[in-house]
Every structure is written in structure tokens, then in C-alpha cells.
Amino acid sequence: MKNKVSPKELNSEERIESFKEVVLGYGGQEAVEEAKRCLQCAHPRCIEGCPVGIDIKKFIFQVAEKDFKGAFFTIKEKNNFPSICGRVCPAEYQCRKYCVLTKRNSYCASKNSINIHFLERFVGDYGIDRGLQLPVRANSKLTAKKAAVVGSGPAGLCIAGELARVGMQVVIFESLHKEGGVLRYGIPPFRLPRSILQNEIDYLKKIDVKIKLDTIVGRAITLDELRQKFSTVFLGLGAGVPSFLGVKGENLANIYSANEFLTRVNLMHAFEFPRYQTPVNIGRHIVVIGGGNTAIDSARVALRTQVINGLKPDVSVLYRRTEEQMPARRLEIEHAKEEGIKFRFLTQPTGFFPDGESFVQETESLECRLGEPDSSGRKRPVAKEGSNFKIKSDLVIIAVGLQSNRLLTSLTPSLKTDQWGNIIVDKDMKTSVPNVYSGGDVVGGEGTIIEAMGMAKKAAQAIINSSI
């Protein structure tokens, strides 16, 4: 068995001084070598692990044969954004976990499993560099149809492309002043360079998708008004409102939700203050609470703000379970550790204390141990009584998940939601309102980019089928 090929990375000292991409990706020769490690299983299980069912075996074979263009179109049959997903997919819990080289019953992929995501990224970037795109095949029965897409995140961008390619007239409505949704405000540029996102947006514009920024559907335009003007509406509103812990002192100054912190830096460029005028405070001792990708992204962004401002890096992530149970991608956890981020596991914050006046100064926590499994199947953290301890923290970022945003649904009573406020859809992603479809996190709760895309593709197919 050949050794796996790891892509080059920026060294950690260089990384933390900027928002430059950390993983540099494969060159052609490296991709071919890695692809040649694939055993080309007779019954490839990796494909089952892919939320959109990419023919992984085939595209890897094409890479091994140096047919990069062929590989690109193989992936594109199922995945609109290989360059994005190749960078942000939690492949170790998806395709790679089912790779035959992963040990059976592992909770995530073995390191030796094929680097499917890096190969996908290589192929996607190859396509971008050569301007490859799926051809537009306008269907004369569809060219008079108009579709409104609400939200320009992963689901919205995906369905806009799907519908425009068959000739529908598509308009995207976005509330922010820039497109991309979570790909812009949430995922930091060192994981997803903005040029990759921009490429997808430019492509949509090229195939005549119109994008209306600064437009809040629900308030500026109601869903009913959209339905009158468009034959179909797709709601890709995203996950929405940040959750907080509900503990003492949580609204002290310098306690941010991850969404706020990331939006200030990623969307509003607060790290370039005062050239950009949105401020963000820089902590000397930063604490991040949570165990998901958003927590890791926040920690790594926060560390960079310290270094860029000439401070000694000091960022700790507090998580109430153990490392193995962290939902974050393994690669990101490794990168975070390399960059000097500290982790405190089995730690449950119970309150925040000020420096006398308004700013947070200390985080109090309890130590936990793992108890019986909860409804998610993971062992429940149980706090040890009397184990309280305080750590210095002059800036805190809370990344403990999101609840649905009810802005549109509360203004549209006919749009049915479940007990969590997520929009209810049928198997074709149809909502309770005629001709209105939905997908992404507003349907599934917090999910991945590729899951959002998968739902958008399903909705697109249903829309096309019902329109012909």
C-alpha cells in the first residue's frame, strides 16, 4: 500500500499572521498519486457516505488517469460546488468514513483513508482555473417561468444555478449587502478563500441570474407578493438566531455570539479597522465556548486578530464533552492546536464576571464527567458539584448553536413550521404554501454546506418536473 499524499500547508507561524488559506491543496502529480491509492472497490461504500451521491469511484479513477476534465464533470453531475465542498465538507464523517481503508466501526475516518475531499478540491480548482462550467441547456417550456430564491447561501446559490441552467428566469433576494450567506459571514477566508465564492457568484451572473441585495423578504416584500410575481419561490433562509447559554453575566460587554464575532471580521472586515470602520474588540485572554466548526472557526479567527494586533496569542476553547465527541472537523481541530489554541474539555461554563464595570473578566465553569448517553446517543456531560473554577477571559465568544430565525415565518402564518421553528417540507422540499419550496438549514436545522446543496438540488428537480 502506498503512503497517503498530504497536501502542503502554510506553517503555523505564517498562518496566524493573516487570513491566507491554510491548506494549499494538491498539484496535479500529487492528486494522481493519491488517486492511485484508491482500491476502486467493486461495491464502493464511500458513495453512500456522500450526502449528494457523487460517483466518487469514477472521479478518482479519472484523476488517476489524468482525465481531470472528465473528473470535473463527474463531480458536477451531483455537486455544484466541488471547490467549496472539497474545502469545507466534514469528509471524515461522510465519504471517507465509509472508505474501505477506514477501520470498521470508527467514529470517523482513519487517517489512511483516501483523501477524497482534497481530490475533489483539486478537481474543482482545476475546473475554475480553466473556466469549465456545466452547459446551459434551456428548455423552451421553462424559459417563460420565473423563480425567486430567498437567501444567497449554499442552498440559494445552488438552486439558482440549477434553475437558470434549464432556462428559468431567476432572481435571488439577499438581505445583506453581499452574497454568499454563511459562506461569506461565517466561514473564514483561511478555510474558504473569497475568490472561490466569487467565482460561483460570477458564474450565476453570467448565466443571467439576477441578485437583489439589501432586500428583506417578509418586510420589504412579502412571500405572497413574491408568489404573485414568480411562478416558484425557494426559501433558503439559513439557520438564524444564535443560542446563548442562559447563565449569569452573559450579556456583559465583550461577550459575543460566534455569529456576531465572525460577521464583524469576515463580512465587515473588522480586522482591517480603521480602514474598514466596523470595530471588533481584541481580547488578551480569549475564551470560546462550544465544540463545533463554528467554535473552532471563531477561535482561529480570534487568534489571528490577536496576532495581527501585536498581542501574544491566548485563546482557549471550552467544551463540555470530550475531544472525541466534538462535532468539529478533525482537520480543523488539528490546525487549531498547531496554531496554539488551547482546549479544555469536560468544562461547562456557569457564569461570567465583570472587571468591576462593564467588561467581562472571568469565566466560571464546572468540571464534568461523562454520564449516560442522551437522545443524541452521545454520553451526557454531568457537572461535578463543587468543582467550580474561574479562568481569566476579557473576551468571550459563545458558539453553542443556532435556533431558527422566525422573521419570515412569523410574518407568514400559512408557512408551517415544526416545534423548533424549522420550515416543514415534503419529500420534494415543498412547503405548506403552494409553489413555495425550501431547503438548507431553515429546513434541516444546523447542517453542512453539502446537505444544504443536496436539498436545493432536490427542490430544483421537483420544480423542473412540475413546470414541464
Place this chain on the structure above:
Amino acid sequence: MKILNKKIIAETNQIKIVRFEIYSPLIASKGNPGQFVMVMADSHSERIPLTLVDRDSKSQSITLIAQEAGFSTRRLARLQAGDSLFSILGPLGQPTEKKNYGKVILIGGGVGIAEIYPIAKAYKKYGNQITVIVGAKTKDLLILRKELEEISDSFYVTTDDGSAGSKGFVTDRLKELIDKENYDFVYAVGPLVMMKAVSDTSKEKEIKTAVSLSVLMVDATGMCGCCRVTVAGQTKFTCIDGPEFDAHEINWQEVIRRNNMYIDKEKHICKLDKLNKNEK
């Protein structure tokens, strides 16, 4: 969106208050009293909330009034008629309730006077008897005086320096009024400390009081939680749950502290701005 008209409506050596009419068909057709918009002057600006002061469906325009308070509002105030705003989003927030409370006192402090104007108009329309108190540092900063006087049943002016109306704060006048007569509802907009003072004053007589909070926001659609406040012990988002809240239930200390989070940054950027100007 294009600025159709710009007028400096109040000015002293230090402070300028500017009124903009901005072409914005969607907001002009949908905006309601009590709502606000988010504005970016240019691509590098902060996103700042401004109250929707008026709208005109004929010219498809909205009116915004901004006081030069910090860097971002000064940047905004430099724009001229014919310029375009980089971004404007709205209408946002819950509209004010269209209700007949009975006898209502409306209080506007500083640029907050602009913000009670649409509320006063709406309350008048719904049959309320309205008493308006407007307060400013000095006479030259009193705005919309004529407009408000016209629609109010009683109208009072206070200035810090006594240059117009009675010398003192809006709360002095408020206390006088509620000591003499019964009122059903108080509505105040102005600086946070003023609103807190109004809240404390009206609480003594247990008169239901609403304020429209102007706090720091980023997206203003519920996504970030920057604008969170504690109301009746619960965390609320000003952008989607507000901006109006029951004044007596607000944790004022927390709101004021959170809103001063970036004072150092603000000083820094204002100093740089001054240096740049001097160089020119």
C-alpha cells in the same frame, strides 16, 4: 440608493443634524412608524440603524435624520444630494402598535425628536390625546419643532441651557405633568441615559412606558445577537423583537454598558479622521 435631498436642519459648533430624503421604493411602500433601516454610507462603512422618520409613496422616498455622533454618522452626513448610499436595508423591527391608549406623553431628546415624530403622527391618528415634550442641549438643536407643535394637544420645550422653553431636562417637565394629572402612556426616544431617566420617573407613578432602543447592530435581521438586551429577565434581540420595549422591564445598566463597548475604537478612528482632514 440615491439621496434625493439633503438638508442640515440643526447646527452648532460641535453638532450637526442632517435630514436625508432617499429614493427607496420598497421601504417607502412598506415602512411603518416605529421601524428602522440599516445604512452603510460606503463599502467600508459600519452598518448603522436609523429610525424611519417619514415616507412618501409619491416620490417613493423615505426620510432619515442623523446626528453626527461618531465616525459613521459623520461619514454619512458628508454625503450630498445626488450621491448614493452603498446599502440600505429595511423596513426592520416591529412597527409600533396602532392603539388608542388615551392620554399619551411623547418625549423626544436630541435627535430622538425626529424619531417621535412618526409615532406622534400615528398616535394622533388613532385617537390619542398627545402631549409632546422635546428636549435638546440648546435652541439651535431643536428639530421638527413646528411639525410636532402642530399635531400635539400640548407641547413643551426644554433645553439644557435655557435658550428655548424651560431650562432643564425633559424629565423635569415630565415629573411636573404626571404629578398634576393622570396619563395613560409614556413613549420616549433619545439618548439611553435620557430614556432611563424617563423610565425611572414614570415608574414612580406606574405609568406604562415604551422606549425605542437605538443600540449597536450588525446584520439587524436576528442573526448575530449584538443588539441583545435583557427585558423582564429574558434576552431579547432589539432588531427583531424590538426596537420598542417596556421601559420598566429593561436592564438599563446592561444596555448602556454594552452600547459603550467600542468607545476606545471610536476615539481612535475619530482622531485619525481629524488628522486626515487637517492634512488636506
